[in-house]
Amino acid sequence: MIYRIIITILCISSSSMLFAQKKVLDEFFISLRNENFNLAKSIVPKLNLNTSECDEAQEFYFLIELLEHKGVSYNNNPLKRTYIPLNCSKNKIVNVISNINLALYNYYFVINSDISVHSVYTKALNEISDTNYDTLKGLILRRILEYHNNIFVLEDHSFNKYIDLYLNSAVDDIDIAITDFYKLSIGIKNTESDLKFDDFLIAKKLSEKLKINSYNTKLKVISGNYLEENGQNTEALKYYYSALNQTNKDSTGSNILMNIHCKMNLGVFHYYDENFEKAIEYFSTINNLEGKLIDRKKIYYDYWLSLTYERLKNYKKAYQHLKTSRRSQFSFNQENHLRAIRDIEAKYETEKKEKENLQLKTILLVSTLFLVLGLLVTSLTLKNSRRKRMLAEQQKELEKQKNLTLLKEQEINTINAMVAGQEKERIRIAEDLHDNIGSVLATLKLHFENLKLNREKKHFNQEELYEKTEKLIYETYLKVRSLAHAKNAGVIANQGLLVAIKLMTEKISASNKLAIEVVSFGLEHRLDSNTEITVFRIVQELITNIIKHAEATKATINISLFDNTLNLIIEDNGKGFDIEKVKLINGMGLNSIQKRIEHLEGSFLVDSTLHRGTSIIINLPI
Helix, strand or coil: CHHHHHHHHHHHHHHHHHHHHHHHHHHHHHHHHCCCHHHHHHHHHHHCCCCCCCCCHHHHHHHHHHHHHCCCEECCCCCCCCCCCCCCCCCHHHHHHHHHHHHHHHHHCCCCCHHHHHHHHHHHHHHCCCCCCHHHHHHHHHHHHHHHHHHCCCCCCCCHHHHHHHHHCCCCHHHHHHHHHHHHHHHHHCCCCCCCHHHHHHHHHHHHHCCCHHHHHHHHHHHHHHHHHCCCHHHHHHHHHHHHHHCCCCCCHHHHHHHHHHHHHHHHHHHHCCCHHHHHHHHHHHHHEECHHHHHHHHHHHHHHHHHHHHCCCHHHHHHHHHHHHHCCCCCCHHHHHHHHHHHHHHHHHHHHHHHHHHHHHHHHHHHHCHHHHHHCHHHHHHHHHHHHHHHHHHHHHHHHHHHHHHHHHHHHHHHHHHHHHHHHHHHHHHHHHHHHHHHHHHHHHHHHHHHHHHHHCCCCHHHHHHHHHHHHHHHHHHHHHHHHHHCCCCCCCCCHHHHHHHHHHHHHCCCCCEEEEEEECCCCCCCHHHHHHHHHHHHHHHHHHHHHHCCCEEEEEEEEECCEEEEEEEECCCCCCCCCCCCCCCCCHHHHHHHHHHCCCEEEEEECCCCCEEEEEEEEC
């Protein structure tokens, strides 16, 4: 009876502890939702996290930092961050936070990683789908809706299922108001028609409910957009300036991003008001900021700067900003943007053609003077033209044959290089066998002959001879084993590709001349040995190229496995090179790598600009 009472008391006590822990977690996630980051920091010590063997608290602090700064800052106070997920915790919630941090870090800091972000969020959401941690679910769902709001600019309604999930896990009226905000904001982007009066009323009503700064500011901008579209410019400006003033209070990432969003709207307002100098003033304010999300915003700023300079008839600057905008791979309002591109390009080309036409008129005037002489040689020209055409066709055929021969020579050179490498490896192994193992085996032979002789005549201490022979056999085993291990050197057969790459980069980074960051995703399991060796050699050769040629101080190795495709992105901040002028056939061993990747049915892309570094993207089917 007493035993049962003790068990019951322990169960009630354990249940009370879990309830108390969940309550503190709810307070933490609600403070993040309300953008009260100082409160969130003060709650972390109350979570009773492991901070000795496995510092779980660092994941919560890093989550606060990511949501507070969003990877953006002023140039005079840059944010430089690296993130390695915590893999030592057995706490399910901590591991979910690690996944969220990885997605946020890739979204805010890492180039060419946006594709992986949504899948990492979905994984984190699935991990807690069967739990009652609704505030944590709300955090993940807000990040997914933020992703849809910022990334997808063409019509897409897949966000609605996440709205429904958010409503199902809403803990108060603020959560419900946030779902209404995203339905309004993303819904506006999904239509090309003007804002409706209903949209204005919804935005006004939500701004009274949602006092969270980032949402409230955006709602004021939406209200201003509606008033501007309906000719109420004075009232629109009031909303725009009210939103702008609201974002000047601190330097959090949300305020910085909303501040430039407000200035963008003010710049567009003055553009349509034909106050182009004022528009340029607002469009240029983004230049003192940095961050991956800032770079995405700069695309829009360059786009509108190109339109503004085009209206000022400064076609050179308009074309420069247009090219800057086009270089980005980020997709936005493509129909209007492409229409503007065609417009400005046409005017730029017209200006060029006017100069060319002036030159052409001069040429035609001179040509007229020689027209009479031209008539005299017409007959000879007709005869020569036929002869030249035949010569041109022959020359074309010769060039074709020459190119085919060159391609064959390249293939033969590549094969010869591979064969030479294999032959070199065989010679090295043969030398090791001859010089090391051969000499030991010869000694062994002598020992066995002595043993045979000693069995009959007893000239030597037989036990000592057996012991020496056994040592020689073990020495031979060790040499054979080291030779076998040398064959797979670099990939570290017992630990795998990712560990080998990290060990290599650590050794290189230790020199303090080149800092290399390794970012990985989806490599929880080993690949087959041949693939790991091949990939490691490719990475090793590309990093060697960076050390030898790039004059870089930083490099990043992104290695990810998605849907049976291994993706490698290797970037540096070195001097770069002109890809149009440098042929891969002559360039830094890249031709050899390209041939190996083609042999593996993969793809190989080099993106480099002078003084702006180099990016190499490789995709290999697994």
